[in-house]
Each structure stands twice: as structure tokens, then as C-alpha cells.
Amino acid sequence: MRPVSKKSYYYLDALSTGNVELSAMEKKPTYPRPVTVNDVAKRAQVSKATAARVLGGYGGASEDVRRRVTAAAKALDYKPNELARSMTTGKSGTIGVVVGDIENSFFGLAVRGISDVAHANGFNVILANSGENIEAEKSALEVLVGKRVDGLIVTPAHSGDTAHLKAVVRSGRPLVLLDRSLPGFHVDTVVVDDRDAAFNATSKLTEAGHRRIAYVSAVKAAADHFPDGSPIAISSVLERVEGFLDACRQAGIADPERWIRRGGTNEPDRLRAVVTALMSEPDHPTAILASDSVIALEIFKTLQIMKIPIPAAVSLISFHDADWTSVTNPPVTVIDQPIYAMGRKVAEILIDRVNGDTAPAAFCVMKTRLIERQSVAAPP
Amino acid sequence: MRPVSKKSYYYLDALSTGNVELSAMEKKPTYPRPVTVNDVAKRAQVSKATAARVLGGYGGASEDVRRRVTAAAKALDYKPNELARSMTTGKSGTIGVVVGDIENSFFGLAVRGISDVAHANGFNVILANSGENIEAEKSALEVLVGKRVDGLIVTPAHSGDTAHLKAVVRSGRPLVLLDRSLPGFHVDTVVVDDRDAAFNATSKLTEAGHRRIAYVSAVKAAADHFPDGSPIAISSVLERVEGFLDACRQAGIADPERWIRRGGTNEPDRLRAVVTALMSEPDHPTAILASDSVIALEIFKTLQIMKIPIPAAVSLISFHDADWTSVTNPPVTVIDQPIYAMGRKVAEILIDRVNGDTAPAAFCVMKTRLIERQSVAAPP
DNA sequence: ATGAAAGCGCTAACAG
DNA sequence: CTGTTAGCGCTTTCAT
Numbered sequence: 195m196r197p198v199s200k201k202s203y204y205y206l207d208a209l210s211t212g213n214v215e216l217s218a219m220e221k222k223p224t225y226p227r228p229v230t231v232n233d234v235a236k237r238a239q240v241s242k243a244t245a246a247r248v249l250g251g252y253g254g255a256s257e258d259v260r261r262r263v264t265a266a267a268k269a270l271d272y273k274p275n276e277l278a279r280s281m282t283t284g285k286s287g288t289i290g291v292v293v294g295d296i297e298n299s300f301f302g303l304a305v306r307g308i309s310d311v312a313h314a315n316g317f318n319v320i321l322a323n324s325g326e327n328i329e330a331e332k333s334a335l336e337v338l339v340g341k342r343v344d345g346l347i348v349t350p351a352h353s354g355d356t357a358h359l360k361a362v363v364r365s366g367r368p369l370v371l372l373d374r375s376l377p378g379f380h381v382d383t384v385v386v387d388d389r390d391a392a393f394n395a396t397s398k399l400t401e402a403g404h405r406r407i408a409y410v411s412a413v414k415a416a417a418d419h420f421p422d423g424s425p426i427a428i429s430s431v432l433e434r435v436e437g438f439l440d441a442c443r444q445a446g447i448a449d450p451e452r453w454i455r456r457g458g459t460n461e462p463d464r465l466r467a468v469v470t471a472l473m474s475e476p477d478h479p480t481a482i483l484a485s486d487s488v489i490a491l492e493i494f495k496t497l498q499i500m501k502i503p504i505p506a507a508v509s510l511i512s513f514h515d516a517d518w519t520s521v522t523n524p525p526v527t528v529i530d531q532p533i534y535a536m537g538r539k540v541a542e543i544l545i546d547r548v549n550g551d552t553a554p555a556a557f558c559v560m561k562t563r564l565i566e567r568q569s570v571a572a573p574p
Numbered sequence: 575m576r577p578v579s580k581k582s583y584y585y586l587d588a589l590s591t592g593n594v595e596l597s598a599m600e601k602k603p604t605y606p607r608p609v610t611v612n613d614v615a616k617r618a619q620v621s622k623a624t625a626a627r628v629l630g631g632y633g634g635a636s637e638d639v640r641r642r643v644t645a646a647a648k649a650l651d652y653k654p655n656e657l658a659r660s661m662t663t664g665k666s667g668t669i670g671v672v673v674g675d676i677e678n679s680f681f682g683l684a685v686r687g688i689s690d691v692a693h694a695n696g697f698n699v700i701l702a703n704s705g706e707n708i709e710a711e712k713s714a715l716e717v718l719v720g721k722r723v724d725g726l727i728v729t730p731a732h733s734g735d736t737a738h739l740k741a742v743v744r745s746g747r748p749l750v751l752l753d754r755s756l757p758g759f760h761v762d763t764v765v766v767d768d769r770d771a772a773f774n775a776t777s778k779l780t781e782a783g784h785r786r787i788a789y790v791s792a793v794k795a796a797a798d799h800f801p802d803g804s805p806i807a808i809s810s811v812l813e814r815v816e817g818f819l820d821a822c823r824q825a826g827i828a829d830p831e832r833w834i835r836r837g838g839t840n841e842p843d844r845l846r847a848v849v850t851a852l853m854s855e856p857d858h859p860t861a862i863l864a865s866d867s868v869i870a871l872e873i874f875k876t877l878q879i880m881k882i883p884i885p886a887a888v889s890l891i892s893f894h895d896a897d898w899t900s901v902t903n904p905p906v907t908v909i910d911q912p913i914y915a916m917g918r919k920v921a922e923i924l925i926d927r928v929n930g931d932t933a934p935a936a937f938c939v940m941k942t943r944l945i946e947r948q949s950v951a952a953p954p
Numbered sequence: 955a956t957g958a959a960a961g962c963g964c965t966a967a968c969a970g
Numbered sequence: 971c972t973g974t975t976a977g978c979g980c981t982t983t984c985a986t
Contacts, residue, residue, distance in 0.1 A: 223932070225746030230979055241957045246980065253982095256955060271741075276720035277666070278979035281657050281962050288721075297682045306677060309703060318717055321701045323689060337698055340656035341668075361651075366605030494901050521874050523903030552603070610963055621973045626964065633966095636971060658963035661978050 229270045238266035249274065280342060288318045289544060290338030292331055292348045293372075295459050296323045298488055300514050300533055301349070304372060307537020308347060315545050317344070326413060326459040328352045335362065345544045349373045352427040368547035372540045375429040375557070382547065384540040384558045388430045391529045391562040392437030392483065395511045398527075398564065399481045400445035403572045404509065408453040408472060408479040409438045410465075412489050431485065434513075438483060453479055462492050469496040473508070480573035481509040487516035487528075494522060505571035515565055524568035532560050609650045618646040629654065660722060668698045669924060670718030672711055672728045673752075675839050676703045678868055680894050680913055681729070684752060687917020688727060695925050697724070706793060706839040708732045715742065725924045729753045732807040748927035752920045755809040755937070762927065764920040764938045768810045771909045771942040772817030772863065775891045778907075778944065779861045780825035783952045784889065788833040788852055788859040789818045790845075792869050811865065814893075818863060833859055842872050849876040853888070860953035861889040867896035867908075874902060885951035895945055904948035912940050 235245035240259055247253035248263045249272065255263070266272075280286040289312055293301040305321065312319050320343060322334035328351045335358050338346060345368035350359060353376050362369050363381055371383040392409075399407050413431055435454065442450030455472055457465030469492070472478060484490035490512030497504055504510055504524060512519065515530040539558060615625035620639055627633035628643045629652065635643070646652075660666040669692055673681040685701065692699050700723060702714035711731050715738050718726060725748035730739060733756050742749050743761055751763040772789075779787050793811055815834065822830035835852055837845030849872070852858060864870035870892030877884060884890055884904060892899065895910040919938060 223746075225744075228745065228979095231981095232979080242980090243958075243982085244956055246982095247956085250981070254955065259955080273716070274720055275722065275979055276717070277657055277661050277722050278962090279981080281661060281964095281979080282981040284962085286657070297679070297686060299677070299679070302677045302682065306703075318721075319701070321699070323686075336653070337656070340654055341698075342655065342657050364605075365608065366603075488897075491897055491901065498901060517868075517871055518898030518901070521871065521878060521898070521902050608963095611965095612963080622963095623965085623974075624972055627972085630965070634971065639972080655963050658978090659965075661963080661980095662965040664978085 228275070229272045230275070231272075233270055234263060234266045234272050237270060238262040250279070284342070285344055286342045287316060288320055288341070288343045289541070289548070290320045290322065290335075290341075290343035290346045292322045292324055292334050292338070292346070294324055294326045294349050294351060295488075296321065297460070298486065299516055300486060300531075303533040304537035304540075307534040307539075308541040309537075311538050311541040311545065317545065317548075324349075324351050326351045328355050332358045335359070339365070339367065343367070344548045345369065347372055347540050347544055350376055350428070353377060353429055354427055368544055370540050370544045370547070372536065373430055377429065380555045382540075382543045382556050382558075384536050384543065384560070385430065386531050386536070386560045386562050388433035388562075389437040389440075391513070391531075391564075392434040393441045394437075394564055395483055395527075395529055396438045396441030397445070398566075398570065399483070399509060399511065400441060400447070402481075402509065402570055404479075404481040405445075405447055405573070406453065406477065406479040407438075407442060407447070407450070407481045407483065408455060409435065409483045409485070410469065410472075410489055410493060411435070411454070411456040411485040412459055413456060413485075434485060457489060457492070465489065465492045466496050469493050470500065473497070473500060473502060479508065481570070482511075484510065484512040487512055487514040487519065490514075490526065490528075491516075491518065494526070505569050507574055509571055509573075510569040511564075520567065526569040527567045528565050530563045530565050532562075536560055608655070609652045610655070611652075613650055614643060614646045614652050617650060618642040630659070664722070665724055666722045667696060668700055668721070668723045669921070669928070670700050670702065670715075670721070670723035670726045672702045672704055672714050672718070672726070674704055674706045674729045674731060675868075676701065677840070678866065679896055680866060680911075683913040684917035684920075687914040687919075688921040689917075691918050691921040691925065697925065697928075704729075704731050706731045708735050712738045715739070719745070719747065723747070724928045725749065727752055727920050727924055730756055730808070733757055733809055734807055748924055750920050750924045750927070752916065753810055757809065760935045762920075762923045762936050762938075764916050764923070764940070765810065766911050766916070766940045766942050768813035768942075769817040769820075771893070771911075771944075772814040773821045774817075774944055775863055775907075775909055776818045776821030777825070778946075778950065779863070779889060779891065780821060780827070782861075782889065782950055784859075784861040785825075785827055785953070786833065786857065786859040787818075787822060787827070787830070787861045787863065788835060789815065789863045789865070790849065790852075790869055790873060791815070791834070791836040791865040792839055793836060793865075814865060837869060837872070845869065845872045846876050849873050850880065853877070853880060853882060859888065861950075862891075864890065864892040867892055867894040867899065870894075870906065870908075871896075871898070874906070885949050887954055889950040889953075891944075891950060900947065906949040907947045908945050910943045910945050912942075916940055 231246045231249055232242050235242045238245060244259060245263050248255045248260050249267060291308055295301060309319050324331035324334060331351045346362060347370050349372045356376055356379055369381055371381060373385055375383045375385055411431055413428055439450050455468050457468050482493060484493055502508055511527045513529045515528045519526045519528050543556060611626045611629055612622050615622045618625060624639060625643050628635045628640050629647060671688055675681060689699050700718060704711035704714060708731050726742060727750050729752045736756055736759055749761055751761060753765055755763045755765055791811055793808055819830050835848050837848050862873060864873055882888055891907045893909045895908045899906045899908050923936060
């Protein structure tokens with residue numbers, strides 16, 4: 195048997211579906227009003243309050259009543275209205291998460307960590323994507339707060355614009371920062387030792403003999419030591435840049451700043467142009483440090499297109515041990531971050547807060563680890 | 575300046591943070607009650623209803639009143655309580671999405687498509703992950719319905735167990751299926767031509783001369799033609815298997831069913847064992863068709879570990895043009911699906927429904943395309 | 955243990 | 971155009 199094979203009607207072209215104008219005669223089906231505590235109460239012959247007590251699992255009830263109410267609820271297929279419930283209790287059982295780029299597997303893994311502990315603790319997760327855009331972040335926050343989430347986890351897109359985040363904590367809603375800290379903003383934070391990670395990776399490169407090393411970052415709106423003079427807006431980026439520069443200086447490399455470049459989030463074309471330009475310079479770098487795996491993948495592709503061999507002509511190290519990094523030719527050396535654990539940790543802290551923990555803000559720094567593969571060699 | 579460098583306190587070990595028991599003396603800060611329409615109304619010297627009208631953007635108001643209310647709202651930093659709003663209107667402005675595996679980039683892309691059109695139409699998205707587990711799917715649905723989402727998008731994990739989905743449509747909440755259809759369940763659906771896709775890819779393999787071709791699928795709970803006799807539970811899987819088998823038979827291959835295998839969602843070890851066993855048979859296949867990119871990646875890794883060269887010893891084709899498939903050695907031939915467009919389409923249909931469209935259910939089939947790279951060659 | 959009644963913050967009739 | 975009055979479905983005193 196092949197049940198799915200017989201379709202009664204097809205709209206083979208996507209563009210032809212939907213939006214079909216209805217004739218005024220169209221019968222609009224009417225649906226049964228959802229069943230409420232009141233309905234259950236009546237059927238179980240008890241008061242609304244009593245029914246609500248057993249349905250909501252609070253307050254006591256006699257065995258007899260409990261049975262009757264439960265039976266009535268099942269018979270009527272009662273489903274509680276979480277909205278109404280949240281309305282009166284003030285708790286929604288939901289935590290809001292705002293990430294920079296949901297398509298980046300880094301965040302995907304973190305979100306799974308968050309979801310796992312959230313669900314284990316009876317919380318739901320509403321996910322929002324800022325696309326590293328501060329305005330999108332603000333509006334996402336607005337919506338989540340409007341929906342009365344019990345707490346928020348945010349990867350702040352910009353450390354210069356934090357009024358909206360401060361407003362959240364001022365309103366008493368727990369907030370925990372993930373992957374990026376905010377200078378002067380003492381709130382629970384879970385990050386990795388970006389500075390050390392960048393320092394170590396860069397040192398590995400200088401030790402291999404490299405003198406012209408580039409750092410390519412994702413974030414569009416960034417820079418402090420950056421060539422164009424704009425301030426670096428994200429803590430992790432800043433720390434990485436600092437670690438990178440320190441390692442370069444320690445190796446006696448002059449003016450390492452000139453090798454710092456940045457692409458953009460979800461802008462492969464822009465990044466490709468940046469890398470192409472970078473590698474087209476006569477004095478091009480012999481090693482590149484990539485700030486995340488999507489950047490690294492794009493660099494990898496670009497180098498491949500330009501027929502620049504890795505690591506013979508240029509060495510590569512990337513942040514984030516993305517799954518594909520071990521199957522490329524050559525497999526790429528990466529900085530492994532405990533992403534899933536970070537997600538779990540950040541959720542645990544948040545849930546503790548939601549449950550009333552008022553300990554001083556925790557600043558949690560997780561260790562990274564360099565996984566050496568075959569994308570690093572001595573400069574040509 | 576390096577603002578983030580001076581941390582006032584560190585909890586270097588993740589395990590030492592949070593969960594700090596509070597002394598009973600701990601001062602629990604009290605936060606201001608959030609401002610309501612009433613507060614704004616009083617400050618603006620108008621009635622609650624009037625204030626609500628301008629704040630909610632419905633009904634009319636004189637220019638003077640409008641100004642006063644707006645000013646008061648700003649002064650008080652009024653933020654509407656979406657919960658209360660949803661309560662009375664019955665609409666939450668939110669659509670619920672239940673996907674099989676959020677970490678699979680296939681779903682990641684689809685979700686972005688959904689989010690993009692949702693936001694463009696003023697809707698928010700609540701995302702839930704079923705992990706291809708039917709029970710998780712049911713409970714996710716329960717929660718979303720409880721939160722009174724305006725509509726649902728689901729990639730059903732099992733076509734044999736659809737009572738919960740039917741209950742949703744019976745309650746009048748729009749539901750659109752993504753990537754997988756449900757036999758005998760006439761509801762809006764957006765899928766690709768899985769059967770043709772599998773047929774074409776398999777044919778490409780038989781044309782290259784392969785006679786022993788394996789199909790490796792992700793889903794744990796599957797099989798109809800499957801060796802172990804259990805029924806295939808997901809339409810796309812079934813269609814792909816059928817396309818695969820048809821192409822094999824058409825090439826005169828006897829008993830192609832014996833080459834069908836399945837791993838599991840988020841179970842790399844299991845899959846690796848399956849592939850290892852498959853390739854260890856004396857009469858092992860010379861070509862493999864992978865049902866999605868995470869399966870393909872794992873196969874790729876396993877083959878690499880086993881030192882089985884692609885495509886010299888075994889050819890590989892995978893569903894989904896994941897970003898990494900072009901940088902491996904060799905780059906892998908894939909079946910490209912219009913995932914982002916599917917996400918957009920499914921959201922468009924849903925939003926039309928939410929807005930009252932009562933046209934008959936649309937069954938939308940999108941075309942796929944084979945991208946030929948270098949993982950296919952003649953059998954050894 | 956159970957019931958009656960009062961709200962949560964907002965929108966939706968219905969008057970004026 | 972604006973104010974009054976009811977609720978939405980649930981939880982929560984407060985009696986009984």
C-alpha cells in the first residue's frame with residue numbers, strides 16, 4: 195500500500211496556492227467554544243473554584259470530588275488556557291531567548307542546552323533571532339516582555355546600547371547574558387575565556403613561524419582597535435581581538451592591527467569580497483584566525499576558489515568545533531567551546547533566579563580547548 | 575581602554591555558580607508594579623477605555639487626547655500586557671512551529687523562512703523541537719495550544735499517530751504540515767517531490783553502473799518495505815524509499831530492499847555502527863544515498879575512518895545542499911531542496927488561514943534539483 | 955473541604 | 971468622540 199501516493203488534489207506550482215479569493219457564499223465553519231473550568235465544574239456538580247483547584251493542582255479536594263472533576267475534564271477534553279493562568283499568577287512558565295543568528299550551529303547547540311534544562315524544569319522556550327541587529331534585539335525583547343516571560347537569556351548584539359537590557363532587569367525580570375558580557379553591567383553572565391582562546395590559537399600560529407596573521411570576525415558593527423576606528427561593540431569580539439593582538443605583539447609582530455578584518459552576519463558575499471581582497475594583497479597573510487565556523491567555512495570556500503592551498507600557502511584556525519571541520523581537506527584546527535554546557539549553565543542560572551535566587555550576579559567563564567588538526571603549517 | 579577586562583568577581587568553575595543558598599536575612603528587592611492602561615488613563619485624565627483605544631490602536635480619538643495619552647504612556651514607560659490583550663481578543667499574534675530536529679540545518683533554514691514572513695506580517699514564532707519523538711510532539715502541541723497560538727506549523731514525526739493533530743484542526747486552529755504529508759489527512763501541506771528526487775538520484779547511480787546501492791535514512795521509527803517489517807511512519811521517508819526502489823527495479827536490480835538502513839535522530843554512534851556494519855559486509859554496496867545532510871556527514875566521516883575512498887570505492891549522494899557539502903574532498907553530489915522557500919510558503923498559507931481563508935486544503939509540492947559534484951563515479 | 959466573589963489587564967459592546 | 975459596564979478564564983482571598 196502506498197497511502198500518500200493518491201493525492202486528491204494538487205497545486206503543483208507554489209505560486210498558485212493560497213490567497214484564493216472566497217466567494218461571499220463560502221460557508222465559514224463554526225467551531226465549538228473551548229471548554230473551560232466552568233464547564234467542567236458544572237458537569238462535575240461542583241463550584242468553579244473547586245474544579246479549578248483540582249484542575250490546577252493546588253488546594254485540596256476530597257477523593258470523591260477529585261475523581262468527578264477529573265472524569266468530567268476528560269470527558270469534555272478540557273485543556274487549560276495557559277494565557278488566563280499566566281494572567282492571574284503572573285508566571286508564564288516560559289523563558290525567552292534572543293540569539294544573534296539561529297542558523298549558526300553555535301547558537302543551535304546552545305539553544306538545545308537551554309531547551310533541555312528548561313523542559314526538565316517545566317519551562318518552555320520562546321526563541322527570537324536578532325540577526326545581530328540591535329533594533330531587532332530591542333523589539334524582540336519588547337515582545338517577550340509583553341508576553342510576560344519569566345526570564346530572559348540574551349546574546350547582546352552591542353555593548354554600547356544596553357538601555358533596553360537594563361530596563362528588563364530594573365523591571366525585576368531575571369536576565370542572563372550568554373557568550374558575551376556587557377562592561378559595567380553586573381548581571382549573570384556565561385562566557386568562555388575568549389581572550390585566552392584567541393591568545394593560544396594565535397601563539398600556535400606565531401610558534402609555527404607566521405608573522406603575517408589575519409583575524410577575521412563576523413560582526414558587522416565592530417572595531418576598537420579596528421582599522422576604521424569604530425568601537426568594538428561585542429565583548430567576546432573585543433576579548434578575542436585583544437588576545438590576538440597580545441600574542442602577535444609578544445611574538446614581536448609590528449602593527450598587527452592592520453590584519454584585522456570583518457565580514458557580516460549572513461552576508462557571505464561581503465565576507466567573500468573581504469577575504470578575496472585580503473588575499474590579493476601582495477603582502478597577504480600566511481595565516482588566518484576565524485571568529486566562528488560560518489566565517490571559517492566561507493574563508494575555506496574562498497581560498498579553494500582562489501586555489502590557495504591550506505596549509506601550504508595559508509594556515510587556518512577557527513573558533514567552534516563545527517561538525518564539518520573534521521571532514522574537509524585538510525581538516526581544520528579549531529578552538530573547541532563547551533557550547534552545550536554553556537547553554538545548560540545559562541538556563542540553570544536563569545531558572546534559579548526565576549525561583550527566587552537573589553545571590554549576587556555570577557560571572558561564569560568556561561574553558562576552551564584547541565583541537566589540532568591539519569590546517570596549520572609553517573609559512574611558505 | 576578595555577572595559578571588559580576588569581571583572582570584579584569570577585566564578586571560574588561552572589559548578590560553583592548558582593544554587594547559592596540564601597540566608598533568611600537576604601533582602602529580596604521589591605519591584606514596581608508594571609504600569610497598566612489604567613495608570614496611563616489617570617495620568618492623561620481620560621477614561622480607561624479611551625486610553626486603551628489609543629494605546630491599542632483601535633477606535634478613534636481626538637488629536638488632543640491622543641497626544642496626552644501618548645505622552646503619559648511614554649512618561650510612565652507603559653508596556654502593553656500581551657497576555658491580557660490575547661485573552662480578550664482570542665488572538666495571540668503568535669504561530670507555533672514544531673520541527674523534528676532544530677539542529678539540522680534543513681529545519682534551521684525552514685525556520686528562517688517561516689520567521690521572515692511571520693515577522694513581516696506582525697506575527698511571532700514559538701519554536702518547539704520534537705526530536706522526532708511523537709510523545710514530545712504531542713506535549714509540544716499541547717503547550718502551544720494552551721498558549722493559544724493563532725496557528726501551527728508541524729513536521730509530523732509519525733503518520734500513524736495523528737489524533738492530536740486532528741484534534742487541533744477540529745478545534746478550529748489552522749494547521750499546516752511541513753516537509754511531510756499525512757495520508758488521509760486533508761490539511762494544507764508543503765512538501766517536495768521526494769519520490770522523484772530519490773528516483774532521479776538513484777537513477778544517476780544506476781546509470782553510473784552501480785548495482786548494489788544502499789539507502790540510509792535518519793528516522794529511527796521507520797520501515798514498511800524496511801527489512802524489519804515495521805511500517806514506514808513518515809511520508810517523505812516512504813516516498814523516498816519508493817522512489818529509490820523504483821529506480822533500482824527499473825535498473826533490474828533484484829531485492830533492493832536489503833540495502834535499506836536507518837540511523838536515528840541525534841544518534842551519531844548508532845548511525846556509525848550501522849554504516850560500519852553495512853560496509854563491512856563482503857558484498858557491501860558501491861553507492862549510498864543519504865536521506866539528509868547530517869546522515870551524509872556521518873557517513874562521510876565513517877567512510878573516512880574506514881579508509882574507504884569516495885567515489886573510488888563508494889559513491890555518495892545526499893539530500894539537502896548543506897553548506898559544507900561543497901568543501902569536502904570530494905565535494906558531494908546533493909539533492910537541492912527549496913527549503914527557505916518552503917518555510918516562507920508554509921507560513922504564508924498559515925497566515926492566510928489565520929486571516930480567515932477557507933479555501934480547500936492546498937497540497938503544495940516543490941521541485942528539487944540534483945547538484946552534481948564529485949562524489950559519484952562508476953563502481954570499482 | 956468547598957463555595958462565593960473579587961480581580962488580573964485588556965478589549966468590546968453600548969450608551970451618551 | 972468618549973465614558974460606563976461587562977466580561978475573557980483562571981486563581982485567590984475569605985467565608986462557611
